[in-house]
Amino acid sequence: xxxxxxxxxxxxxxxxxxxxxxxxxxxxLGAALxxxxxxxxxxxxxxxRWKDERGKMVVSDRPPTDSSVEYEVVxxxxxxxxxxxxxxxxxxAEVTPRPGNEFEQVDTKQEQLEAIPKNxxxxxxxxxxxxxxxxxxxxxxxxxxxGELRFISEEEKEVQREKARDTIRVHCE
Numbered sequence: 001x002x003x004x005x006x007x008x009x010x011x012x013x014x015x016x017x018x019x020x021x022x023x024x025x026x027x028x029l030g031a032a033l034x035x036x037x038x039x040x041x042x043x044x045x046x047x048x049r050w051k052d053e054r055g056k057m058v059v060s061d062r063p064p065t066d067s068s069v070e071y072e073v074v075x076x077x078x079x080x081x082x083x084x085x086x087x088x089x090x091x092x093a094e095v096t097p098r099p100g101n102e103f104e105q106v107d108t109k110q111e112q113l114e115a116i117p118k119n120x121x122x123x124x125x126x127x128x129x130x131x132x133x134x135x136x137x138x139x140x141x142x143x144x145x146x147g148e149l150r151f152i153s154e155e156e157k158e159v160q161r162e163k164a165r166d167t168i169r170v171h172c173e
Contacts, residue, residue: 045076046093063090119171126167133161 049059050071058064064071067089073082075095082095092101132139139157140149152160 046095047074047076048072048093049074122167122170123172126164126171130161130164130168133157133164 047059047061048063048071049057050064050069052058063073063084068086070086071084073084073091073093073095075081080095082091084091094101138151140151142148143150
Protein backbone atom coordinates (compact mmCIF):
# COMPACT_ATOMS: atom_id res chain seq x y z
CA UNK A 1 0.00 0.00 0.00
CA UNK A 2 1.38 3.40 -0.88
CA UNK A 3 0.85 6.71 0.94
CA UNK A 4 -2.08 7.77 -1.29
CA UNK A 5 -3.92 4.51 -0.58
CA UNK A 6 -3.30 4.89 3.13
CA UNK A 7 -4.64 8.43 3.15
CA UNK A 8 -7.76 7.34 1.29
CA UNK A 9 -8.26 4.24 3.43
CA UNK A 10 -11.29 4.53 5.71
CA UNK A 11 -9.60 2.22 8.22
CA UNK A 12 -7.17 4.96 9.26
CA UNK A 13 -8.36 6.82 12.26
CA UNK A 14 -8.20 10.53 12.74
CA UNK A 15 -5.52 10.06 15.40
CA UNK A 16 -3.19 8.11 13.14
CA UNK A 17 -3.54 10.75 10.39
CA UNK A 18 -2.76 13.55 12.82
CA UNK A 19 0.21 11.55 14.13
CA UNK A 20 1.61 11.23 10.60
CA UNK A 21 1.04 14.93 10.01
CA UNK A 22 2.79 15.83 13.28
CA UNK A 23 5.73 13.64 12.30
CA UNK A 24 6.08 15.45 9.00
CA UNK A 25 5.90 18.82 10.72
CA UNK A 26 8.55 17.76 13.22
CA UNK A 27 10.83 16.54 10.43
CA UNK A 28 10.32 19.77 8.49
CA LEU A 29 11.06 21.89 11.55
CA GLY A 30 14.17 19.84 12.28
CA ALA A 31 15.42 20.28 8.73
CA ALA A 32 14.73 24.02 8.84
CA LEU A 33 16.61 24.29 12.13
CA UNK A 34 19.63 22.45 10.69
CA UNK A 35 19.66 24.73 7.66
CA UNK A 36 19.36 27.84 9.82
CA UNK A 37 22.17 26.79 12.15
CA UNK A 38 24.56 25.51 9.48
CA UNK A 39 25.94 28.91 8.42
CA UNK A 40 26.51 29.93 12.03
CA UNK A 41 28.65 26.88 12.69
CA UNK A 42 30.80 27.42 9.60
CA UNK A 43 31.03 31.22 9.83
CA UNK A 44 34.31 32.75 10.93
CA UNK A 45 35.07 36.28 12.04
CA UNK A 46 38.70 36.17 10.88
CA UNK A 47 40.03 36.87 7.39
CA UNK A 48 43.36 37.41 5.63
CA ARG A 49 44.48 40.41 3.60
CA TRP A 50 47.58 41.23 1.56
CA LYS A 51 48.66 43.07 -1.55
CA ASP A 52 49.18 41.11 -4.75
CA GLU A 53 52.06 41.58 -7.22
CA ARG A 54 50.22 44.53 -8.83
CA GLY A 55 49.68 46.29 -5.49
CA LYS A 56 45.95 45.48 -5.29
CA MET A 57 44.46 44.60 -1.88
CA VAL A 58 43.34 40.95 -1.65
CA VAL A 59 40.92 39.80 1.05
CA SER A 60 40.31 36.09 1.53
CA ASP A 61 39.20 33.45 4.00
CA ARG A 62 42.55 31.70 3.35
CA PRO A 63 46.14 32.92 3.59
CA PRO A 64 48.12 33.59 0.39
CA THR A 65 49.67 30.56 -1.25
CA ASP A 66 52.92 32.46 -1.94
CA SER A 67 54.98 32.18 1.27
CA SER A 68 57.09 35.23 0.33
CA VAL A 69 54.10 37.57 0.77
CA GLU A 70 53.57 39.60 3.93
CA TYR A 71 49.94 39.40 5.04
CA GLU A 72 47.64 40.16 7.96
CA VAL A 73 45.19 38.04 9.93
CA VAL A 74 42.29 40.36 10.74
CA UNK A 75 39.53 39.92 13.31
CA UNK A 76 36.15 41.44 12.44
CA UNK A 77 35.20 41.52 16.11
CA UNK A 78 37.99 43.87 17.19
CA UNK A 79 40.68 46.21 15.93
CA UNK A 80 43.38 43.59 16.49
CA UNK A 81 45.52 42.41 13.60
CA UNK A 82 48.28 39.81 13.41
CA UNK A 83 50.99 40.69 10.90
CA UNK A 84 52.70 37.70 9.30
CA UNK A 85 56.17 38.31 7.86
CA UNK A 86 57.29 36.85 4.51
CA UNK A 87 58.58 33.30 4.82
CA UNK A 88 56.49 32.58 7.92
CA UNK A 89 53.93 30.67 5.82
CA UNK A 90 50.37 29.90 6.87
CA UNK A 91 49.59 30.56 10.53
CA UNK A 92 46.51 29.79 12.63
CA ALA A 93 43.67 32.25 12.09
CA GLU A 94 44.15 33.86 15.49
CA VAL A 95 44.70 37.46 16.52
CA THR A 96 45.11 36.72 20.23
CA PRO A 97 48.37 35.04 21.31
CA ARG A 98 48.23 31.82 23.28
CA PRO A 99 50.87 29.44 24.65
CA GLY A 100 52.53 27.68 21.73
CA ASN A 101 51.45 30.39 19.30
CA GLU A 102 53.09 33.60 20.45
CA PHE A 103 53.18 36.71 18.27
CA GLU A 104 52.90 40.46 18.55
CA GLN A 105 49.39 41.88 18.25
CA VAL A 106 48.84 45.11 16.38
CA ASP A 107 46.04 47.45 17.43
CA THR A 108 45.01 49.14 14.19
CA LYS A 109 42.94 51.81 15.97
CA GLN A 110 46.11 53.17 17.59
CA GLU A 111 47.87 53.14 14.21
CA GLN A 112 44.98 55.03 12.65
CA LEU A 113 45.18 57.66 15.40
CA GLU A 114 48.90 58.07 14.84
CA ALA A 115 48.32 58.54 11.10
CA ILE A 116 46.05 61.57 11.66
CA PRO A 117 48.06 64.78 11.24
CA LYS A 118 48.19 67.03 14.31
CA ASN A 119 46.05 70.15 14.04
CA UNK A 120 47.14 72.99 16.38
CA UNK A 121 43.87 74.91 15.87
CA UNK A 122 41.72 71.90 16.83
CA UNK A 123 44.05 71.27 19.76
CA UNK A 124 43.73 74.84 21.09
CA UNK A 125 39.94 74.86 20.63
CA UNK A 126 39.54 71.51 22.43
CA UNK A 127 41.74 72.66 25.33
CA UNK A 128 39.72 75.89 25.67
CA UNK A 129 36.46 73.92 25.55
CA UNK A 130 37.67 71.51 28.21
CA UNK A 131 38.73 74.39 30.43
CA UNK A 132 35.27 75.98 30.10
CA UNK A 133 33.51 72.66 30.69
CA UNK A 134 35.49 72.12 33.89
CA UNK A 135 34.25 75.38 35.43
CA UNK A 136 31.07 75.63 37.47
CA UNK A 137 29.55 78.04 34.93
CA UNK A 138 26.25 77.13 33.28
CA UNK A 139 26.79 76.58 29.57
CA UNK A 140 24.24 77.34 26.89
CA UNK A 141 24.08 75.86 23.41
CA UNK A 142 21.74 76.34 20.50
CA UNK A 143 19.22 73.51 20.29
CA UNK A 144 19.53 71.82 16.88
CA UNK A 145 15.80 71.11 16.60
CA UNK A 146 14.30 74.41 17.75
CA GLY A 147 17.20 76.78 17.17
CA GLU A 148 16.73 78.28 20.65
CA LEU A 149 19.42 78.60 23.30
CA ARG A 150 19.24 76.19 26.22
CA PHE A 151 21.43 75.19 29.18
CA ILE A 152 23.15 71.80 28.97
CA SER A 153 22.81 69.22 31.73
CA GLU A 154 25.68 67.74 33.74
CA GLU A 155 25.40 64.53 31.69
CA GLU A 156 25.74 66.52 28.46
CA LYS A 157 28.68 68.39 29.98
CA GLU A 158 30.44 65.09 30.70
CA VAL A 159 29.86 63.90 27.12
CA GLN A 160 31.35 67.16 25.82
CA ARG A 161 34.33 66.81 28.18
CA GLU A 162 35.04 63.34 26.80
CA LYS A 163 34.83 64.64 23.22
CA ALA A 164 37.29 67.42 24.09
CA ARG A 165 39.68 64.90 25.71
CA ASP A 166 39.50 62.70 22.59
CA THR A 167 40.28 65.67 20.35
CA ILE A 168 43.21 66.63 22.57
CA ARG A 169 44.58 63.07 22.37
CA VAL A 170 44.38 63.15 18.57
CA HIS A 171 45.50 66.69 17.73
CA CYS A 172 47.78 67.81 20.56
CA GLU A 173 51.39 66.71 20.94
